[in-house]
């Protein structure tokens with residue numbers, strides 16, 4: 001069976017096919033990035049060609065320091081490529097913060113003096129949503145991440161998992177078609193992470209967002225992604241990629257996830273061994 005069919009149902013699949021006819025959600029063409037540090041040029045990414053379709057969920061894996069976060073920064077417009085072109089939704093990203101992609105990190109990075117709701121409202125304000133509509137919209141987004149009733153809660157009253165939910169609501173408030181996630185669940189305990197995997201899969205299915213998700217956890221990549229892309233050790237190049245044809249909902253402990261994760265881990269180990277560091 002076509003796994004996309006199991007996940008979306010046929011009408012959503014038609015919509016996804018229609019979306020596929022538009023520009024790619026993200027396109028990197030012949031992208032390289034070199035940092036100049038203390039007079040020395042260090043190539044971090046080399047010849048990256050990556051296209052993410054609208055609504056696609058791609059996980060990025062690779063050894064520590066291979067350039068995964070740099071790749072997200074290029075797509076987010078926080079860094080400029082040394083060579084090549086980065087496009088989001090068909091528009092070139094110029095490295096001056098001008099990217100329509102939303103970004104989420106391991107740290108929720110919420111403003112502690114604001115309530116959960118006001119943290120989300122801040123993103124709505126930056127998007128230009130009129131004051132009178134912000135509260136209702138923030139409440140809708142908090143409901144979407146299953147934080148109904150948390151609008152007035154202060155950051156210190158929220159658990160780590162709840163903070164990441166607020167961060168997700170805040171990212172969704174940008175109404176971007178692309179969500180970039182840099183190890184967003186790495187600091188959470190296994191049970192909370194498991195719950196957030198389910199939530200993210202549900203939100204992704206409901207919203208049709210394209211997601212690029214960076215992780216060190218191979219099982220997490222296979223649990224979430226439709227495609228897993230492995231970067232080589234520095235300088236990062238695309239070493240290999242896998243389509244994940246396991247129907248959603250997936251369980252991180254399922255034999256199918258474990259089997260593919262074991263195969264990918266084998267390749268990741270070789271990449272890490274090439275540079276002798278974890």
Ligand SMILES: Nc1ncnc2c1ncn2[C@@H]1O[C@H](COP(=O)(O)OP(=O)(O)OP(=O)(O)O)[C@@H](O)[C@H]1O
Pocket residue numbers: 035036037044062063064065066067068069070071
């Ligand atoms: N602004 C910068 N200036 C100079 N060097 C940088 C800069 N940003 C990243 N680097 C270097 O680029 C390399 C890749 O960093 P990056 O954070 O992208 O790797 P990563 O794969 O995300 O690592 P990790 O998995 O450990 O988070 C590192 O050696 C890092 O020190």
